[in-house]
Every structure is written in C-alpha cells, then in structure tokens.
Amino acid sequence: MYIELKNINKSYGSFKASDNVNFGIEKGRLVALLGPSGSGKTTILRMIAGLEKPDSGEIIIDGKVVNDIPASRRGIGFVFQSYALFRYMTVFDNIAFGLKVRKLNKQVINERVTELVRLIGLEGFEKRYPSQLSGGQRQRVAFARALAPNPQVLLLDEPFAAIDAKVRQELRKWLKDMIHKLGVTGIFVTHDQDEAIEVSDEIIVTNKGRVEQSGTPIDIYRNPATAFTSAFFGVTSELKDYKAFKSFDEVDEYDKAIVRPEFVKITKKTEVQKYKSSAVEGRVETVEFRGNSIEITVSCNGSVFSARRSLDEPAVEVGEIVDVFIYRIFITHGDSVKLLKNNAIREETVVI
Amino acid sequence: MSAGNNQVISREGTTEIHAQTAGSKAVKIILISVSVIFLFVMLVMPLITVIYEAFRKGLIPYLEAISDPDTLSALLLTLEATVIAVVINTVFGLFAAWAISKFRFRGKKLLVTLIDLPVTVSPIIAGLIFVLTFGRQSIIYPLLESIDFMVVYAVPGIILATVFVTFPFISREILPVLEAQGTDEEEAAALMGAKGFTIFRRVTLPHIKWALLYGIVLCAARAMGEFGAVSVLSGHLRGKTVTLPLQVEILFGDNKFMPAFAVSSILVVLAVVILIVRSIVEYIGKRRGEK
Numbered sequence: 001m002y003i004e005l006k007n008i009n010k011s012y013g014s015f016k017a018s019d020n021v022n023f024g025i026e027k028g029r030l031v032a033l034l035g036p037s038g039s040g041k042t043t044i045l046r047m048i049a050g051l052e053k054p055d056s057g058e059i060i061i062d063g064k065v066v067n068d069i070p071a072s073r074r075g076i077g078f079v080f081q082s083y084a085l086f087r088y089m090t091v092f093d094n095i096a097f098g099l100k101v102r103k104l105n106k107q108v109i110n111e112r113v114t115e116l117v118r119l120i121g122l123e124g125f126e127k128r129y130p131s132q133l134s135g136g137q138r139q140r141v142a143f144a145r146a147l148a149p150n151p152q153v154l155l156l157d158e159p160f161a162a163i164d165a166k167v168r169q170e171l172r173k174w175l176k177d178m179i180h181k182l183g184v185t186g187i188f189v190t191h192d193q194d195e196a197i198e199v200s201d202e203i204i205v206t207n208k209g210r211v212e213q214s215g216t217p218i219d220i221y222r223n224p225a226t227a228f229t230s231a232f233f234g235v236t237s238e239l240k241d242y243k244a245f246k247s248f249d250e251v252d253e254y255d256k257a258i259v260r261p262e263f264v265k266i267t268k269k270t271e272v273q274k275y276k277s278s279a280v281e282g283r284v285e286t287v288e289f290r291g292n293s294i295e296i297t298v299s300c301n302g303s304v305f306s307a308r309r310s311l312d313e314p315a316v317e318v319g320e321i322v323d324v325f326i327y328r329i330f331i332t333h334g335d336s337v338k339l340l341k342n343n344a345i346r347e348e349t350v351v352i
Numbered sequence: 353m354s355a356g357n358n359q360v361i362s363r364e365g366t367t368e369i370h371a372q373t374a375g376s377k378a379v380k381i382i383l384i385s386v387s388v389i390f391l392f393v394m395l396v397m398p399l400i401t402v403i404y405e406a407f408r409k410g411l412i413p414y415l416e417a418i419s420d421p422d423t424l425s426a427l428l429l430t431l432e433a434t435v436i437a438v439v440i441n442t443v444f445g446l447f448a449a450w451a452i453s454k455f456r457f458r459g460k461k462l463l464v465t466l467i468d469l470p471v472t473v474s475p476i477i478a479g480l481i482f483v484l485t486f487g488r489q490s491i492i493y494p495l496l497e498s499i500d501f502m503v504v505y506a507v508p509g510i511i512l513a514t515v516f517v518t519f520p521f522i523s524r525e526i527l528p529v530l531e532a533q534g535t536d537e538e539e540a541a542a543l544m545g546a547k548g549f550t551i552f553r554r555v556t557l558p559h560i561k562w563a564l565l566y567g568i569v570l571c572a573a574r575a576m577g578e579f580g581a582v583s584v585l586s587g588h589l590r591g592k593t594v595t596l597p598l599q600v601e602i603l604f605g606d607n608k609f610m611p612a613f614a615v616s617s618i619l620v621v622l623a624v625v626i627l628i629v630r631s632i633v634e635y636i637g638k639r640r641g642e643k
Contacts, residue, residue, distance in 0.1 A: 049543060050543075051539055051543070071539075071542055071543050072542055072543065072544070072545040072546070072547075073545070076543065077543075078539075078540065078543045080536050080539070080540060082534075082536050084536035084537045084539065084540040085537075085540075086537055086540075086541070086554070086555055087537070087559070088555075088558035088559065089554075097541065097544055097546070097554075098544035098545065101541075101544055101545045101546045101550065102545060145540075145544075148544075149544060149545070
C-alpha cells in the first residue's frame with residue numbers, strides 16, 4: 001500500500017468527523033472518496049495533506065508515518081474546491097510559485113512552467129490573471145500548479161463542483177487520462193456518484209465519519225456491503241412491503257427493501273412476460289424521457305418506484321395498468337444488507 | 353378596434369410611470385437639499401469661518417502666529433505622535449486582524465470587542481485611565497521614577513493616548529478583507545512549501561494592501577486631531593507637551609482669537625491633505641479591484 005490510514009479519529013468539538021477510518025491505496029491509482037456532505041471526506045483529504053492533524057491514528061505515505069511531517073514537506077499536490085489560485089499573480093506566476101519557493105534556477109522554472117502550460121492546453125494565457133479565466137481554465141491552472149513541484153500524491157477536493165455540466169464531462173476524462181499518464185497517486189473527494197464511477201479506479205464510500213465500503217466502482221455497485229451503500233449508490237426506491245411481490249424468500253426481520261430501476265421489468269399487458277406468474281399489476285404514474293431511455297415510475301402494492309424502458313419498446317402511458325416483475329431486492333437490517341433474488345428465475349434455471 | 357384598445361392601455365401605463373417619476377423627483381429634491389444644507393451648516397460654514405478669521409488681519413500677522421515657537425513645537429509633537437501611533441497601530445492592526453481572521457481560538461469574540469473599545473469609550477476617560485495607571489498614585493510609579501521614565505504630563509503619555517484612541521482604525525479596515533478572502537490561498541502556498549513570511553508577503557499583503565493604506569490614512573487623521581485623552585495626560589506644558597489641538601485651546605482660552613484660528617487652519621490643511629490622499633488611495637484601489 002502506498003498511502004495508508006490506520007485507525008484515524010478526528011473530532012471538532014462534539015462532532016466526530018472521522019470515526020476509526022482505515023484504508024489503503026496502491027501506487028498510481030485514482031481513488032474517489034464518495035459520500036454525502038458532512039460525511040467526513042474532506043477532513044480525510046485535509047489530514048492526508050497535513051492541513052489537519054488527526055486526534056489519533058497513523059497516516060502512512062510510502063512506508064513512512066507522516067503525522068509529524070508538516071504539510072509543506074509531505075510532497076503532496078492539492079487542488080482546492082475553490083482552486084485557491086493566487087489572484088494577484090498571473091497564470092505563469094501561479095504555476096511557478098512552488099518552484100520559486102524551492103529556489104530553483106530561473107531557466108529550470110521557465111522550462112517546467114512552459115511544459116505544464118502546454119500540458120493543460122493554455123498556451124498564450126501565461127500573462128492572464130485568474131479572474132480573466134473561465135472556470136474550467138482555472139481548474140486546469142490549479143491542477144498544473146499542484147503538479148509543478150512533481151508531487152507523488154495529488155489530492156483534489158471536489159474538483160469539478162464549480163464547473164458547468166458540459167465542461168465537467170471533458171475535464172473528468174482529461175483528469176483521469178492525465179493522472180494515469182503522469183503515474184501519480186490521486187485521491188479526489190466527490191459527492192457525485194456518477195463522477196466517482198466514471199473517473200476513479202476505486203471508490204471509498206464514507207458516511208458519518210466512517211468508511212462504509214471500498215472497492216472498484218462495479219464491485220460496490222453490484223455488491224453493496226452495508227445498508228448505507230445499498231441505499232446511497234444508484235437510483236434507489238424503497239418498497240413498503242416486499243412480501244407482496246411474488247416468489248421472494250421470506251426474511252423475518254428487516255428494515256428496508258430497496259430496488260434500483262435495473263431490478264425492475266415493466267411489460268405492457270400485450271407484451272410477452274416470461275415470468276408472468278410471478279409478476280404483479282401496477283399503475284404507471286409518470287413517464288419521462290431521459291435521453292437514452294424512458295424512465296417510468298409505477299405504483300404497485302402501495303409502493304412507488306422507478307424503472308426504465310428502452311426507446312425501442314412500445315410506449316406506455318400514464319394511468320396504464322402494466323405487469324411489474326422484480327428481479328432482485330436489497331434487504332437491509334441494521335448495518336447489514338442482503339441481496340434477495342427472485343425465485344422464479346432460479347426455478348427456471350433448475351428446470352433447464 | 354383592438355388596436356385602439358391597445359393604445360389606451362399603453363397610454364394609461366405611461367401616465368402611471370410618469371406619475372411615479374414625478375413623485376420620486378420631489379423626494380430626490382428634498383433628500384438632496386436636506387443633505388446639502390446640513391453639510392453646509394455643519395461643515396462648510398465653520399471651515400470658511402476658520403480660514404476667514406485666520407486671515408482677517410492679513411497675511412503677515414497670520415505668518416507670525418503660525419511661526420510662533422510654541423506653535424511650531426506643537427506641530428512637531430503632533431506629527432511625532434501621529435507617526436508613532438500609525439507605525440505602532442499598523443503593526444498591531446496587522447497582527448490582530450491576522451490572528452482573528454486566520455485562527456480559531458478561545459476568546460476571539462472578546463478580542464474583537466476589545467479592539468472596538470477605544471471608539472466607544474470617551475477619550476477623557478481613556479486619558480484618566482492612563483493617569484491612574486502611570487501617575488503618582490499608581491503602584492508602578494516608583495519603578496517608572498527609578499528609571500526616570502515619565503508618562504503622565506510628558507511626551508510618552510501623549511503618544512500613549514494617541515495610540516490608544518486610534519488603534520481600532522487599521523485592524524478594522526483589514527479585518528473584513530482578510531475574512532472575505534478565507535485561508536485557501538495561504539494553505540495552498542503553505543502546501544507548496546512556502547514559509548510564513550513568504551506567504552504573508554506574496555499572498556496576503558497584495559490582497560490587503562489597499563485596505564491597509566486606507567486604514568493608515570484614517571488612523572493618521574484621527575491621531576492628528578485627538579484632543580480629549582491627550583488633554584488629560586498632557587499637563588499643558590507649553591512648548592513641551594502641547595499638541596496642535598491643545599495649542600488651539602490654550603490660545604483660545606487666552607482670548608487670542610486670531611492666532612487660535614491661524615493654528616486651526618494648519619489642522620484644517622492637514623485634514624484636507626489627508627482627505628485628498630484618501631481619495632487617491634480609494635480611486636487606485638477601486639481600479640485595481642475592477643481589473
């Protein structure tokens with residue numbers, strides 16, 4: 001493990017920002033710290049950077065405990081949510097700052113800054129001030145400034161939060177490629193799961209100061225380990241009484257039954273439904289066009305939840321009575337989560 | 353038919369807006385004239401009177417009055433106290449504003465309140481506090497006497513009083529700017545390995561430069577005009593512990609009206625100079641801000 005956090009605790013007064021946090025990150029990976037606001041993800045980032053001190057526990061970077069090494073000597077690049085560009089310095093001076101502080105000679109600084117300006121595609125903007133740049137350009141300058149002293153670790157706090165949707169898409173891909181190309185180890189904080197899934201190699205899900213789960217995006221999506229992750233990841237809706245849906249095992253004690261749109265199949269009465277005997281009737285409440293699919297909310301056995309249909313399938317209308325079949329349900333109890341599969345599918349595989 | 357209707361509607365609309373404009377015009381005239389009359393009675397007329405009285409007997413008596421040795425020494429003392437107060441309060445103001453805006457600590461609110469105290473406390477009381485603290489009845493008086501350092505009825509007392517009365521001015525100007533800026537830029541600089549002083553010089557100072565200059569101007573203006581606290585601590589030793597405002601009072605008390613107005617005119621000129629400097633600072637600051 002290149003970066004390791006061991007039993008980290010941190011409180012602000014009575015607020016527990018980090019509650020026994022443990023995780024490890026391998027060299028060269030780009031990791032997302034994902035969680036709702038107030039879940040302690042930024043605190044973790046600031047502690048790794050050395051901007052905050054943990055109350056207890058160890059932070060290890062490259063085999064060394066860095067708790068007592070000041071922020072300035074940890075060799076970490078940090079991109080702030082607000083970018084924190086020096087507003088009275090030009091783009092050139094911003095990027096050169098970390099190098100000038102190191103008292104490198106002028107020619108080396110010039111070469112490095114020119115190289116970085118080219119890397120971020122802002123040639124010709126060297127003499128501009130941050131206030132004369134767009135959000136996306138500022139973000140890239142902040143990125144170049146953090147990278148200038150050749151850090152081994154790059155930390156990014158909500159790097160895309162202040163950028164409009166279209167530019168954000170481009171920047172996400174750009175950032176991912178760039179970090180892999182440079183071979184630095186990156187950690188970024190986000191509350192946007194799409195962003196985490198799209199950009200990161202690995203996701204660490206935080207909630208209430210604790211690490212809920214870590215793993216590859218697909219692994220977390222498929223196999224949520226805790227009640228929180230199962231409800232937080234993906235678009236989720238809750239079923240009031242899952243036992244009213246046919247062919248599921250009975251679970252005695254449970255708190256919530258959660259479904260995602262991809263767990264639900266909606267068929268018109270005129271269409272063929274292989275598991276018709278296990279489907280129940282529902283009423284279409286809303287139909288919304290989502291660009292690449294149709295999102296349908298359906299009320300069924302007293303619950304309202306959403307499902308998707310392809311654009312190629314015949315359209316359903318609001319108020320229409322349809323067949324609803326559920327493939328899988330997440331059942332939570334306390335902190336744990338269990339995946340229930342519809343027995344109708346299993347029986348069929350047995351028959352075949 | 354429908355076109356006619358439209359016309360009526362638009363005409364009615366216009367009348368309504370017109371009536372509104374007329375209403376606000378009356379309000380505008382009243383507001384402006386009240387302000388102008390008030391300013392004229394309270395400010396312009398007294399200023400004209402000062403200048404008029406100062407020159408009533410002609411230029412030569414005026415020059416004689418202001419080149420009086422006591423007056424010149426009062427001018428020097430005023431400038432001395434002002435310069436020292438500005439230097440001390442700049443340092444103190446920077447430190448206090450920095451501490452308040454950049455750190456979390458216990459008693460921060462109390463510190464902010466205490467900084468404002470000199471504005472709320474009457475200068476006479478401030479003067480009395482220092483007399484009691486450093487005067488004959490004070491416990492530290494024997495110590496001060498043994499090192500031959502007199503505060504009350506001496507120049508240090510005058511400087512002390514001036515510093516006390518003017519110390520909120522600079523920190524009060526810088527504080528909002530520092531608070532609005534936050535600590536991100538400083539943190540970014542620190543993460544790149546910059547030391548405290550480099551961070552201050554390269555990141556913080558460019559940001560507060562104009563607020564600081566403005567604070568210095570205000571502080572200087574207030575320091576020159578200070579009367580109450582200085583009056584209590586001065587003892588009115590002519591040619592020794594008398595500042596310009598005190599000199600005016602002495603001359604006035606001696607029924608020497610023309611010289612009193614002549615000395616006042618020096619203070620007026622200094623105030624006008626400071627106002628001009630202030631406007632220039634404000635103008636440049638604003639232009640930089642827009643860029």
